[in-house]
């Protein structure tokens with residue numbers, strides 16, 4: 001990686017993509033980096049495509065990651081990972097949730113959902129590590145834990161310790177009940193484990 | 207939003223450009239802040255409303271917001287107004303004359319251009335207004351500058367006694383970066399000083415103020431020559447490559463710096479009036495002088511008229527952002543170098559589009575379901591969540607240009623009917639906030655000129671599109687506190703719509719809605735059908751018990767899919783050939799009960815009664831086990 005780390009977080013409106021990116025940004029700031037992070041608002045909120053660019057390093061100028069320059073892609077939805085895969089440097093890593101969300105245009109039969117997004121991304125030249133973060137979140141009792149699972153998954157791929165990120169995640173819930181904090185702790189750990197297993201090429205128990 | 211304790215001075219915070227502007231407004235001692243929501247500007251006022259010690263409001267439209275802020279500035283207070291780019295079209299009438307009066311207290315207008323068109327109906331360049339109204343334009347390049355320039359704008363505004371436009375773009379408003387904040391300095395209002403020659407713009411008085419406006423512009427141009435925010439930067443680490451130099455402003459500056467670290471750059475923070483002499487001197491130090499401005503060639507044209515040799519839109523696009531992957535190849539071509547392949551990128555993979563949808567159980571769904579059942583109708587649309595009705599599965603909105611236009615367009619469609627359209631029904635669809643913003647006047651025009659239009663006024667008690675803000679239609683102010691509430695039925699009657707032509711309907715009651723629409727479109731005079739259920743995003747909305755689909759009963763008719771509720775998913779598709787020889791597509795469905803709010807809409811078109819409350823199914827299965 002060069003001086004600047006470029007992380008691309010993608011998904012659809014309502015999945016917590018923005019919050020997750022913001023937490024990543026907070027972790028980078030805690031370690032003394034300069035940071036820029038793009039937001040999406042307006043139309044994209046309602047079930048539309050959401051992507052957030054996070055750039056950090058000694059000094060960040062342009063807030064945008066240029067096509068072909070993302071170091072890691074964190075995909076909250078498989079087809080969305082596919083949509084943005086070309087933003088990655090060839091041979092870079094994509095960490096992907098396999099939990100699908102089909103849009104109305106697919107439900108109505110106007111478009112097809114790609115058969116195997118992960119496989120297609122691999123064939124195009126991306127190292128993809130996939131796991132079912134949605135199922136893990138449901139298992140832990142709340143689909144909304146999905147973004148904590150995803151943050152756990154990226155935690156060991158950053159140029160700083162996973163614990164820094166975990167602290168920033170839990171800080172978000174500081175005012176919530178101990179049970180919520182514990183749930184997020186578990187979700188973070190489960191995400192880490194899922195990514196580690198995927199990296200080892202093991203099947204992940206959902 | 208409730209007031210919160212602002213972060214202490216010297217804190218370094220991760221802030222969007224909008225948040226940074228809001229903080230600076232508070233620190234500047236602003237007394238009055240007004241806006242009408244609009245992406246990407248909305249958060250400025252939302253955040254300001256959480257700060258203590260200042261008055262903030264959602265205004266009815268951008269023109270009123272600017273007038274409110276101007277009034278405060280006449281009274282000697284510092285005032286602030288924010289809007290999206292198209293808002294200034296609405297507010298421009300006020301702007302074009304308040305530039306003559308000038309201001310007493312500082313007045314800053316933040317205008318957010320949607321460069322790249324992420325959520326707007328056009329991509330106009332607000333820097334034109336600086337030229338048109340002869341007022342200064344400041345262009346921050348990131349959050350820290352958004353913060354600093356806002357404070358500077360108040361100084362300039364008071365020193366030159368003029369409104370100052372802070373020109374933002376989506377990349378400033380919606381990018382978060384680190385900002386070091388400061389202390390609040392209270393500002394004391396001088397009070398309104400009666401002075402007819404200054405504040406009453408009758409022709410004689412206005413004529414006397416025009417020369418003063420030009421004089422001010424001249425002084426501001428001198429200021430632009432000396433201000434520290436118009437600065438020449440040499441290449442990084444002393445390595446300056448003088449083959450290409452850039453004159454740039456706003457977010458384009460960051461892209462230029464990122465792409466060409468060794469190039470000399472003249473960064474314009476105060477970009478209008480432009481410092482011609484500084485620019486002339488800079489241009490003489492480089493081989494090619496490129497103007498990188500988003501989006502129109504405004505500065506470029508002025509510089510060329512000054513005889514300064516610059517290159518601009520000959521090599522750069524006139525639309526969208528000047529991101530590094532746009533700049534780099536353009537400059538390579540200019541220098542006759544090999545155009546760098548964008549970092550050996552991977553091929554884009556084909557994926558279905560994922561346009562924004564209406565929410566699960568949105569009160570607009572029933573309206574569009576019903577409209578899609580009507581034949582021989584032209585639907586004049588407006589701006590809001592309901593604009594999405596043009597798309598699948600409804601295809602029930604035929605035109606949309608600007609806020610409130612559904613009314614006038616409908617009247618025009620009525621009066622300008624084509625020869626074969628004698629029996630065509632004209633329906634106009636408009637949201638509550640849009641109606642109050644600019645639609646009322648259009649309805650009055652329909653009534654006054656005896657138009658034959660059926661109006662659907664979708665009162666969801668919120669500005670849904672921009673995130674569910676409060677408005678005069680829902681009886682809550684910007685702080686969520688109780689405020690006087692408009693009575694839409696009384697309002698439209700007062701505008702002259704006949705008592706018996708005004709109906710309130712529940713948009714989830716499909717048969718009533720269809721009946722009303724059929725009746726009213728038959729009657730050849732203006733009628734208004736008001737829907738009365740809230741947007742699901744706001745606290746007024748209450749969830750009911752969720753539904754589910756009984757698999758065995760679902761016949762695959764797919765009728766429920768025509769509501770467009772995103773909680774309904776297809777599980778299986780097939781097609782059958784009917785005895786008549788016609789092929790019919792079938793789609794079996796399930797409902798995602800975890801997101802279904804039990805609105806009951808999809809239950810109504812389901813012929814075999816396959817959609818039932820989820821808990822009744824659970825009970826049945828429990829009983830079966832016993």
Ligand SMILES: Cc1ncc(C[n+]2csc(CCOP(=O)(O)OP(=O)(O)O)c2C)c(N)n1
Pocket residue numbers: 242243244245268290292293296327589590591592609636637638639640641664666668669670671672741
């Ligand atoms: C002049 C102007 N100002 C602001 C906007 C941003 N904007 C788009 S739609 C809308 C209002 C939508 O509210 P409403 O009409 O109540 O419809 P809803 O979205 O709630 O269905 C606003 C403020 C705009 N497009 N044009």
Ligand code: SF4
Pocket residue numbers: 046563564565567568569570591592666670671741742743
């Ligand atoms: S935000 Fe409100 S009005 Fe807009 S689609 Fe959702 S429910 Fe409908």
Ligand code: SF4
Pocket residue numbers: 566567753769771772773774797801802803804805806807808809
């Ligand atoms: S009842 Fe039907 S239309 Fe209403 S929210 Fe549930 S699935 Fe959607």
